Amino acid sequence: MTDFLVFEDVSKHFGAIRAVDHVSLAIRKGEFFSLLGPSGCGKTTLLRILAGFEHPDTGRVLLDGQDISDLPPNERKVNTIFQSYALFPHLTVWQNIAFGPQVAGHPRAEIAEEVEKMLKLIQMTDQAHKKPAQLSGGQKQRVAIARALINKPQVLLLDEPLAALDLKLRQRMLIELDLIHDEVGITFLYVTHDQGEAMSLSDRIAVMDRGRVEQMGTPAEIYEAPRSSFVAAFIGDTNFFEGKVAQLVDENYSRLEIDGFPDVVCFNDKQISVGNPVYLSVRPEKIRISRDRPLEDNLHNVMSARVEDVIYLGSSTKYWVRAQEYRIAVYQQHSRFLLDERPIRWKDGVWVSWHADDAYMLERYSESDENLVQTPPEQVGEKNGTAGEASASPTARKLR
Amino acid sequence: MKVEQRSRLTEWLVTAPSFAWLAVLFVAPTLIVFAITFKPPDPYGGLGPGWTLGTLRSLADPNYPAIIWRTLWLSVLNTAFCILLSVPTGYHIARAPLRVRQMILLLVIVPFWTSFLIRIFAWKILLHPDGLLKQALVHLHLVQPNALLLYNARAVLLVMVYTYLPFAILPIYAAAEKFDFTLIEAARDLGAHQLRAFFSVFIPGIRRGLMTAILVVFIPSLGSYVIPDIVGGPSSQMIGNKIAQRTFVDRNLPHASGLSAFLTLAVLVPLAGALFLQGKRAKPTDIVLEDA
Numbered sequence: 237m238t239d240f241l242v243f244e245d246v247s248k249h250f251g252a253i254r255a256v257d258h259v260s261l262a263i264r265k266g267e268f269f270s271l272l273g274p275s276g277c278g279k280t281t282l283l284r285i286l287a288g289f290e291h292p293d294t295g296r297v298l299l300d301g302q303d304i305s306d307l308p309p310n311e312r313k314v315n316t317i318f319q320s321y322a323l324f325p326h327l328t329v330w331q332n333i334a335f336g337p338q339v340a341g342h343p344r345a346e347i348a349e350e351v352e353k354m355l356k357l358i359q360m361t362d363q364a365h366k367k368p369a370q371l372s373g374g375q376k377q378r379v380a381i382a383r384a385l386i387n388k389p390q391v392l393l394l395d396e397p398l399a400a401l402d403l404k405l406r407q408r409m410l411i412e413l414d415l416i417h418d419e420v421g422i423t424f425l426y427v428t429h430d431q432g433e434a435m436s437l438s439d440r441i442a443v444m445d446r447g448r449v450e451q452m453g454t455p456a457e458i459y460e461a462p463r464s465s466f467v468a469a470f471i472g473d474t475n476f477f478e479g480k481v482a483q484l485v486d487e488n489y490s491r492l493e494i495d496g497f498p499d500v501v502c503f504n505d506k507q508i509s510v511g512n513p514v515y516l517s518v519r520p521e522k523i524r525i526s527r528d529r530p531l532e533d534n535l536h537n538v539m540s541a542r543v544e545d546v547i548y549l550g551s552s553t554k555y556w557v558r559a560q561e562y563r564i565a566v567y568q569q570h571s572r573f574l575l576d577e578r579p580i581r582w583k584d585g586v587w588v589s590w591h592a593d594d595a596y597m598l599e600r601y602s603e604s605d606e607n608l609v610q611t612p613p614e615q616v617g618e619k620n621g622t623a624g625e626a627s628a629s630p631t632a633r634k635l636r
Numbered sequence: 637m638k639v640e641q642r643s644r645l646t647e648w649l650v651t652a653p654s655f656a657w658l659a660v661l662f663v664a665p666t667l668i669v670f671a672i673t674f675k676p677p678d679p680y681g682g683l684g685p686g687w688t689l690g691t692l693r694s695l696a697d698p699n700y701p702a703i704i705w706r707t708l709w710l711s712v713l714n715t716a717f718c719i720l721l722s723v724p725t726g727y728h729i730a731r732a733p734l735r736v737r738q739m740i741l742l743l744v745i746v747p748f749w750t751s752f753l754i755r756i757f758a759w760k761i762l763l764h765p766d767g768l769l770k771q772a773l774v775h776l777h778l779v780q781p782n783a784l785l786l787y788n789a790r791a792v793l794l795v796m797v798y799t800y801l802p803f804a805i806l807p808i809y810a811a812a813e814k815f816d817f818t819l820i821e822a823a824r825d826l827g828a829h830q831l832r833a834f835f836s837v838f839i840p841g842i843r844r845g846l847m848t849a850i851l852v853v854f855i856p857s858l859g860s861y862v863i864p865d866i867v868g869g870p871s872s873q874m875i876g877n878k879i880a881q882r883t884f885v886d887r888n889l890p891h892a893s894g895l896s897a898f899l900t901l902a903v904l905v906p907l908a909g910a911l912f913l914q915g916k917r918a919k920p921t922d923i924v925l926e927d928a
Contacts, residue, residue: 289821309824322822326840335836336826387826 240265240423241286241391246295247447248281255281257447258294263391263425263440268417270426270434273444274470279427282444283393286425287316299390310339315384316393319400321376323368329379330355330364336387354382357416374405381416391423398433410436431471435459443467461505465598468517475523475564477516481508481597489535489592492516496560500537501592506599514597520565522594525555526587527580535592543584555580557588564588666900672893681887691890695898700878704898707875710789711857714796718804718853719846721797726808726845727838730815741809744802752799756866759795760786763867787869795863800856804849811845812838855903875899 239262248256256278263269271279284290286297288309296305304312315336323332333354337347355361358378368376377397384392397413398406414437417424428434434441435455442452443466451463462468465476479494481504490504494516502516524530532538541564545556555566566588580586673691676684729740747755762769763785773779785791819841823833839846861876868874875895882892 287821287825289824308829309821310827310829314825316822316825318818318822320816320818322816322818324819324822324837324840326843335823335828339823339827339832383826 238265239263240267240300241425242298243282243286244295244298246282246285246292246297248278248285248290248292254278254447256285256292259444259447259449260295261442261449261452263423266421266423267439268414268424268426268437270428270438270441271444272428272431272434272441272470273450274429277444278447279429279444280395281447283316283395283425283427286312286391287314287393288312313387313390314393315387315389316395317377317380317384317397319396321368321380321400323376323379323383325368328365328367329360329371332368332379333382333386335383340387350386354386357385357419358382373401374409377401377409378412381413385416385420385422389422391425394424394426396428397426398428398430406433413437435471443470445470461596462517462598465515465517468515468596468598473520473565474517475520475562477518477562478513479516480513481510484510490597492597496562497537497539501535502595502597503593504597506597508597508599512599514599516595516597518564518590518595520554521552521567523564523566523588523590525557525566525568525580526589527578527584529587530589536589537592537595538587538589541586541588543580543582543586546580546582555586557586559588669893669900670897672890673897675890677888677890681889683889691894694891695894703873703875703878706789706872707858707860710793710796710860710872710874711854713793714800714857715850715854717793717797718800719808719849721801722804722808722849723839723842723846725805726812726842727834729805729809730812731817744805747802753862753866755799756795756863759791759798760867763791763794786867787872789868789872792860792864792868792872792874795867796857796860799863800853803852803856807845807848807852808842809845811842811848815841851907855907858899858903 241261241263243259243261246256246259247254259278259282271282273279281290285292288304288307288311292305296303298304299313324335327335330351333351334347337350342350351364352361355364358381360375360378360382363371363375368379371379380397394413398409401409410433413424417437426434426437438455440452440454441458443450443458445466451458451467453461458467459471462471468474469476477492477494477497477500479492479497479500481490482493483491484504485491485501488503488505489501490508490510492500492502492514494500500516508514529540530536530538539559541557541559543555544558544563545554547554547556549567552567552569555568557564557566672683674687674689676686676688676690678684729737732740761767764770765784765786767785770779770785773785774781779785815838819837820833823837824830828836859876860874861880864872864874864877865880868877875898879892879895879899882888882895
């Protein structure tokens with residue numbers, strides 16, 4: 237498939253702030269594409285450039301082969317779902333949805349027919365004569381979607397459309413959005429800071445930080461093979477170890493030198509050469525924890541550790557263990573088979589291990605790399621010196 | 637129920653002072669003015685005994701329709717100019733950065749620190765045949781040297797617009813400041829060009845402020861008296877001047893009352909009508925159902 241929507245070297249500055257910094261992106265027709273990043277990473281500015289509310293300082297935007305950088309918003313075949321929905325408060329649901337076709341000067345009968353069709357799509361035929369103030373958050377959301385879709389845009393832009401909804405409603409709207417995307421088949425450009433939303437909806441994701449695209453790929457690619465420490469830390473949880481490449485074992489594997497762990501083997505697909513400083517990233521669910529020392533082979537890394545915290549999460553248990561200077565998070569699924577084994581408790585001595593293929597090395601180039609490594613403060617594990625995880629899991633303390 | 641009775645009583649006690657205030661200082665004087673219309677005048681400027689319809693008959697004076705008509709169209713034009721100027725002004729103030737916004741608002745309010753009369757006299761000086769503004773306009777060949785800028789209806793209108801403009805800007809700005817400008821972006825996004833977005837989203841969005849501005853400018857305009865008196869001439873008299881003339885020059889209180897009563901009714905009747913219609917249109921809002 238050819239590229240349908242292309243950002244070519246797009247930049248936008250606000251005063252001294254580089255909101256978007258030479259971004260190039262290519263989005264395919266019909267794709268559900270997400271721009272994911274923390275607030276202030278430039279994702280919304282990029283969306284506003286596409287919608288026509290901001291003019292890029294450099295570069296251009298191509299839609300279906302046509303340069304649209306200089307078109308005003310009303311002449312672009314894209315429509316936006318605003319974070320606040322921006323429904324017109326003085327118009328009814330029906331009139332809100334009819335706004336686009338009315339402005340375009342469609343014949344009345346045709347407008348009525350299209351509006352009815354949209355109302356059916358969002359299942360709000362019986363609410364057509366209500367004003368936005370009489371609707372709930374989820375209903376407003378649906379009206380905003382209908383109001384945009386009725387114009388048959390080439391790209392639908394969604395600016396954190398679920399941010400204002402509560403968790404349950406968000407999950408339901410997520411499914412509805414997915415269904416609508418399948419049904420109408422147009423390109424969706426979705427802006428969010430919520431990795432869960434992006435992962436579950438998107439065909440592809442561009443992770444942004446400080447106005448730049450850090451990585452672009454399918455959700456699995458981004459989760460399993462993050463290209464930078466920023467992406468690894470932003471998408472899901474991970475453990476970072478700081479070290480350098482000590483030796484190339486063979487074509488695929490390298491031996492790392494990490495303080496306290498002289499012999500860590502890691503898959504080295506990036507061919508980072510000897511002596512380079514790297515971060516080793518290991519996802520908590522890839523680490524096994526056991527009371528007995530596991531069998532060691534060339535490709536397993538084994539460390540002894542002490543349990544500092546046990547957090548029961550229902551579907552799994554999260555352990556915080558301390559190995560040398562590192563605090564390591566480990567997720568363990570529950571299994572009936574293991575019940576005969578004595579459960580691991582606070583302050584137990586344990587073994588943690590992972591396969592060389594399950595960790596990846598990241599070159600240390602990102603400025604945001606500081607403070608990634610969890611080094612424990614003194615005397616952790618006594619009671620609650622677990623400031624690091626308090627924010628990650630607010631329920632932790634309650635459950636202990 | 638006892639509790640309900642008590643709360644009713646409290647409610648009544650709380651509102652009683654404002655009711656009393658309105659009754660004594662607004663309703664009673666208005667009724668007195670209405671009543672005086674039906675009293676005969678006495679030669680010393682007081683009221684004679686008995687009741688008469690003579691004043692009402694004398695209000696049919698053929699001079700009055702012209703003056704009432706002039707009062708009406710000057711007020712309408714004044715309101716129109718004030719709204720036309722203050723809607724874009726309010727829009728731009730609301731969109732300006734905070735510090736600029738405060739500056740402009742200050743500039744709008746500053747003239748109030750000077751006495752109203754002095755500001756009107758200042759206009760008289762500016763528009764005077766030897767005045768600064770007149771001289772400058774002649775210099776720029778915008779007016780003929782012998783043209784008279786003062787003592788006509790245009791001068792009255794100009795000074796009225798000048799006087800009432802802040803009263804239109806402030807409520808419109810207040811409404812615009814609360815307006816969600818994302819709505820304009822949404823309209824643009826849905827295909828509306830700038831003017832269309834302005835008229836179909838911004839104007840309905842500030843309609844309350846717009847209504848306030850219209851009332852606050854139009855009603856006092858009808859009663860204007862000082863402005864036509866100072867910058868106007870005999871051909872630009874308004875009803876306010878006639879009322880003043882009947883009161884102070886002719887010493888004919890019933891006649892002045894008759895004109896005042898007419899003016900009051902001319903304002904109150906359309907206003908009551910508008911309020912009635914508005915009340916009829918506003919339906920009780922439905923309860924918002926949260927989806928589970």
